[in-house]
Amino acid sequence: MPNIILNGQIVDDNWQLVSLDGELPAGGKVLLPYPLWLSGEVDISAFEAIGVWLPNDTVLDEQAKALDALPVIAVDFPVFSDGRGYTLARQLRERFNFKAELRAIGDVLQDQLFFMHRCGFNSFAVRADRSIEEALAAMKPFSVSYQAALDQPQPLFAQRWA
């Protein structure tokens, strides 16, 4: 079974990712593409649990308020150098007040985990060909940050200059 980093621990993961044009599995826990989930065409009663994953060109509007009820939202990083997912994460956490598991999926590499975590991700599906243990060990290269973000509600200036 694949594993992920969740809240600072390496844990087994049994969510099945459904791709944009992929077949639905027969049952179990599934992460549906956001457009498919929005379409209402999936019989969600067939599954043990439903989560959603967002393509990184998603624009969150009124419809996104319903995401709040889900146990997990994943945001796709098709390539690590495309930073749109960071903004989506902050919007989900700060604007839509999403509290449950927020997972980075796709090209998820250790050198980006710090930024992802600051933007509100608490779950990381590290790319399968990389060591998840090394990634976990390297999650926090910095003990100081200037900006307010999800891990630090106040900017540094409020701490040292106020």
Add this chain to the structure above:
Amino acid sequence: MYKYDDFDQKLVDERVIQFRDQTQRYLDGKLADTEYLPLRLQNGIYIQKHAPMLRVAIPYGMLNSIQMRKLAHIARTYDKNYAHFTTRQNVQFNWPELKDTPDILAELATVQMHAIQTSGNCIRNTTTDQFAGIAGDEVTDPRPWCEIVRQWSTFHPEFAFLPRKFKIAISGTTEDRAAIRFHDVGLQLVKNEQGEIGFDVYVGGGLGRTPLIGELVKQNLAPQHLLTYLEAILRVYNQFGRRDNKYKARIKILVKALGVEAFAERVAAEWQYLVDSPSTLTDKVINKAASFFLDPAYEANPSEGDFAQQRADNKAFSRFVTNNTTAHKQAGYVAVTLSLKKTGVPPGDVTDAQMDLIADLADQYSFGELRISHHQNVILADVKKSELYALWQALEANGLATPNIGKLTDMICCPGGDFCGLANAKSIPVAAAIQERFDDLDYLYDLGEIELNFSGCMNACGHHHIGNIGLLGVDRKGEEFYQLSLGGRAGRDEANVGKILGPSLKQELIPDAIEKVIKVYVENRLDGELFVDTYHRIGQEKFKERVYA
């Protein structure tokens, strides 16, 4: 200037550890080229023609003598005894070994320096007026704001992988010396009728392949909202900026595609969620930032000593005073610009010995502080007139007193094809040929202020579009050619992109072509009229006829 506390120091120290690990993993084959690339770029490391190039940040161009000595040491120890100052007020080393770069960063960290975000698709070094804090026409000192932006942008977690690079400039004066309308974001400090300061926010300016002038997106933004408003702009860009084509990925393309009104609406829609959030600045925080940039301990009305007599007695010194000093708000003081544009020396280059000397002179004559201008010169900002002669003698003896600031030979120039992997053509030998052609100082002075800006390729590091005379290296079937454009200029209200004069020219024809352009100016100028004004008054045709006759 700004001084690190334990927090700032910890951050750069931890960066060194992080980058050492990343580089080691790369050298061990555990990180792919494509994965290491943005990591090294965000630490200022390019792989160039001969060796990696390391670009070190000089935040808004401010440097102290200790830091300058460290740069000299790095040039001596890890490079070939010289360094190059850039148009972003930064410094580059052209010959370090990749394996040494973590050690160089560790050395830099000991003097509160780093290479963070000097390249890559992230927020780059914020630039400003090289005369900030001493200019008579200043609304307010822009440097505290530069520092606030520096901290906010350093490792901003949301904006580390933007569609493309992002450059911010801040101007505190009415005369814009920071080219703010040619930046992704240009911030103009303004004062309203009540005497309160604010920012006019320009977005979407830039050079490169598609030169565009930034548009006003927000007028008189209250200063406490600066960071949240910037965050809203960056967020709109991060989300909607093009990523399919790197040549269309700058924010200027997004602003142009949406139109400035629609762009401003999107920013406003995003800002409503950010305004008044904890990143809002308080008076206390703003005052604390300002406290790092208080005036040094000026002497009140110091005697000018023999200054007038020295000037009368020595023509070379007098020329230097005329060309290389700038009026100061403090009586008895001037700002001195050291020219890094000596004929035959690549523009912006300094040797390790010169850097050590400059550091000593800063200690002796200017409170130990230095500035780098986007024109690639070094400034001692607070020099007493009574000490100017002694300073000039030391500079003159070391090739740093060329009296050509603001003149044709004080050209902005990228390293070009001699060093840069992107360049289409060499810039340094052509720059030298032009300087040789205009080596008669009296003629040069008669021509007055002319900005000649030179880029070796479309990336426009030499800002050729905003040169009164712009030169661009182009590749024509494997041969190096140069395209001439005229009439460009920076400035808030008169910003203009130069217009291409005609077909590109071979290298050996460039000095002649520029001489012809200059002659047309001399024949047509009105009394006291600058080159660029004559050009705009009489138009392109006369210049074109002469050059292509």
